[in-house]
Amino acid sequence: MTSNHFLDQPRIWYGGDYNPEQWPEEVWREDVRLMQAAGVNLVSLGIFSWAWLEPQPGQYDFGWLDRILDLLHAHGVHACLATATASPPPWLAHRHPESLPVTADGVTLWPGGRQAYCLHSEAYMQHASALVTLLAARYKEHPALAAWHINNEYGCHVSECFCDVSAAAFRTWLQARYGTLDALNHAWGTAFWSQRYGQWAEINPPRRAPTFANPTQQLDWRRFSSDSLIALHDMEVEILRRFTPQTPVTTNFMGFFKPADYRKWAHHEDTVSLDTYPDPSDSFAAAQNAAQCDLSRSLGDGKPWMLMEQTPSAVNWRPRNVLKQPGQMRLWSMQAVARGANTVMFFQWRAAKAGAEKFHGALVPHVGVENSRVWREVSALGNELQELGPLAQSRVVADVGILVDWQSWWALEQDSKPSTAVTFYDRLATFYGPLYAANLTTDFVFTDSDFANYKLLVIPNLYLVDDATAARLEAYVAAGGTAVIGFFSGIVDENEHIRLGGYPAPFRKLLGLRVEEFAPMAEGESNTVRFDDGATAACDLWADVIDLEGATALAAFTGNFFAGQPAVTEHAFGQGRAYYIGTRLAAEAMGALLGRICHAAGVMPPVSAPPGVEVVRRRTAEGRDLWFVLNHRPELATVTLLV
Numbered sequence: 001m002t003s004n005h006f007l008d009q010p011r012i013w014y015g016g017d018y019n020p021e022q023w024p025e026e027v028w029r030e031d032v033r034l035m036q037a038a039g040v041n042l043v044s045l046g047i048f049s050w051a052w053l054e055p056q057p058g059q060y061d062f063g064w065l066d067r068i069l070d071l072l073h074a075h076g077v078h079a080c081l082a083t084a085t086a087s088p089p090p091w092l093a094h095r096h097p098e099s100l101p102v103t104a105d106g107v108t109l110w111p112g113g114r115q116a117y118c119l120h121s122e123a124y125m126q127h128a129s130a131l132v133t134l135l136a137a138r139y140k141e142h143p144a145l146a147a148w149h150i151n152n153e154y155g156c157h158v159s160e161c162f163c164d165v166s167a168a169a170f171r172t173w174l175q176a177r178y179g180t181l182d183a184l185n186h187a188w189g190t191a192f193w194s195q196r197y198g199q200w201a202e203i204n205p206p207r208r209a210p211t212f213a214n215p216t217q218q219l220d221w222r223r224f225s226s227d228s229l230i231a232l233h234d235m236e237v238e239i240l241r242r243f244t245p246q247t248p249v250t251t252n253f254m255g256f257f258k259p260a261d262y263r264k265w266a267h268h269e270d271t272v273s274l275d276t277y278p279d280p281s282d283s284f285a286a287a288q289n290a291a292q293c294d295l296s297r298s299l300g301d302g303k304p305w306m307l308m309e310q311t312p313s314a315v316n317w318r319p320r321n322v323l324k325q326p327g328q329m330r331l332w333s334m335q336a337v338a339r340g341a342n343t344v345m346f347f348q349w350r351a352a353k354a355g356a357e358k359f360h361g362a363l364v365p366h367v368g369v370e371n372s373r374v375w376r377e378v379s380a381l382g383n384e385l386q387e388l389g390p391l392a393q394s395r396v397v398a399d400v401g402i403l404v405d406w407q408s409w410w411a412l413e414q415d416s417k418p419s420t421a422v423t424f425y426d427r428l429a430t431f432y433g434p435l436y437a438a439n440l441t442t443d444f445v446f447t448d449s450d451f452a453n454y455k456l457l458v459i460p461n462l463y464l465v466d467d468a469t470a471a472r473l474e475a476y477v478a479a480g481g482t483a484v485i486g487f488f489s490g491i492v493d494e495n496e497h498i499r500l501g502g503y504p505a506p507f508r509k510l511l512g513l514r515v516e517e518f519a520p521m522a523e524g525e526s527n528t529v530r531f532d533d534g535a536t537a538a539c540d541l542w543a544d545v546i547d548l549e550g551a552t553a554l555a556a557f558t559g560n561f562f563a564g565q566p567a568v569t570e571h572a573f574g575q576g577r578a579y580y581i582g583t584r585l586a587a588e589a590m591g592a593l594l595g596r597i598c599h600a601a602g603v604m605p606p607v608s609a610p611p612g613v614e615v616v617r618r619r620t621a622e623g624r625d626l627w628f629v630l631n632h633r634p635e636l637a638t639v640t641l642l643v
Helices: 025-037 063-074 090-095 122-139 164-178 181-188 215-243 262-266 285-299 328-338 373-393 406-412 424-437 467-478 505-511 587-601
Strands: 013-018 042-045 078-082 145-149 273-275 305-309 341-346 400-403 442-445 456-459 482-486 513-518 526-531 536-548 552-557 566-573 576-581 583-585 613-619 625-631
Touching: 013 305, 013 373, 025 063, 042 063, 042 145, 042 341, 063 078, 090 122, 122 215, 164 181, 164 215, 181 215, 215 262, 215 406, 262 285, 262 406, 273 285, 285 305, 285 328, 285 341, 285 424, 285 442, 328 341, 328 373, 328 613, 328 625, 341 373, 400 424, 424 442, 424 482, 424 583, 424 587, 456 467, 456 587, 467 482, 467 505, 467 566, 467 576, 482 505, 482 587, 505 513, 505 566, 505 576, 513 566, 526 566, 526 583, 536 552, 536 566, 536 587, 566 583, 576 587, 583 587
Parallel strands: 013 042, 013 341, 042 078, 078 145, 273 305, 305 341, 400 442, 400 456, 456 482, 482 576
Antiparallel strands: 513 536, 526 536, 526 552, 536 583, 552 566, 566 576, 613 625
């Protein structure tokens, strides 16, 4: 990890994706004039410019990029210079058709969109490396260069490839992981369905099969494909650091993006970047956006992060592209700053007149800047952010950690489960939503995080858990921490093998209970729970049949054959307490339960505020608290600070 003035300056960076190659040069001077007027000081440049930089193999044209970089620098605008490798030119596929990606069904994906490359194509890697090397050598000392933008949205359209080259790469990865076929056969449980492998060459990716593919094979494929994306990123980073060791590198993540283990990836870059596009028509959009921001901050262990992409108005890719209402763009941008961003950017600077994204919003819309609501809002925000620079050196305060693990996510959502309706997003939203509504700021934590920093650790689901993580969770509670664990956790080990001895085997001592069996509910089915104070609440989706082994029941089911048996439990363990929730409670009841648990853990909201008012606290190195109060309601609201 490196550091320089770009990351450390007390300022908020502001701008967007800039695509000057789509416009005649006479437009460029108008662009930089408008950038100055709007307070823009940073642009992502050259993201999809490979075909302009290398129109034919080995024939390069950097003249236009030289001119635009010089022009930007002359007008006080820095560049997050892209490596341009996100979308190869058509000539690559024409000369190397083997470089194209192949789906699990054997279908080749052809040029005409973007990201048309196999993750393991030698031709792609050779040409991409050559381009990145020339870019780094040419612009390593350019005064406009602030950071490197690696590729773009890795895996957004092609996160895996099932071609023969990828199959060979998969075998190599498996050999490195397991060493021997005996070890692989054990891990994959190949005694089932006569799947035992006698030679490495017999192993393929989980291509389309007659029925459920081997679960561990599927899980390892996820691991391998995520590692393959990271390897492509690292290939470029190694080149850039050779030429510009002090210039930070980043690649734009997409929040809770399933195909790539962003926690593992974040260790390979200098600052985390986020592309976030909440749907303005979704009543939970503000909470979803907050969660994406919290994740981005947490991936970098609390360091400032970059909001790389959002739209100032509307996107182009939903069936119905609802517009952000007046003030909503500023509100969601400030939400990102409140939750740790030191950069606010957009896709895109000037609305395109051709191509698949021509109806995507932009800082400079098709109608121009005269009498444009969007332009008035984005230019006002840019100038406002210039006054908030010192905020960039403060940090967000969070007493609650929510555990997220990509490997468990992958395993949870594979086929052949008790209920495919149990999903990562549902489990996360069930816990995050009430905490967000109560203005209890949360970090996301990972299996390699320091749990001791938090008064409360929330585990919405940890279907897959290894022994080391289970031991760390147990030690956290024993030392005085409070943990709340959701159902269907602690079920399998890292090989996707059931942990025997009663569910959830690694957490039975911690939770003081045994789950005898699962009772997934049919679509439309529900049950009711009664709490120890007599209150009742609806529940659905899932029920655990729980036997107590030291825990106390806080709520019990009222229906089905397990009526009267626990649904929610509490257990004193060491110096701490562990809670278990064996069903999906109605939202209001879940909020009340989490409020009760938070109070017991000493986690209190900092304000008394009506629903729809968001409050986030940042703290300076000197201990000074800075408060963001964000009103998502249509009317004025009053809040009262409690601390």
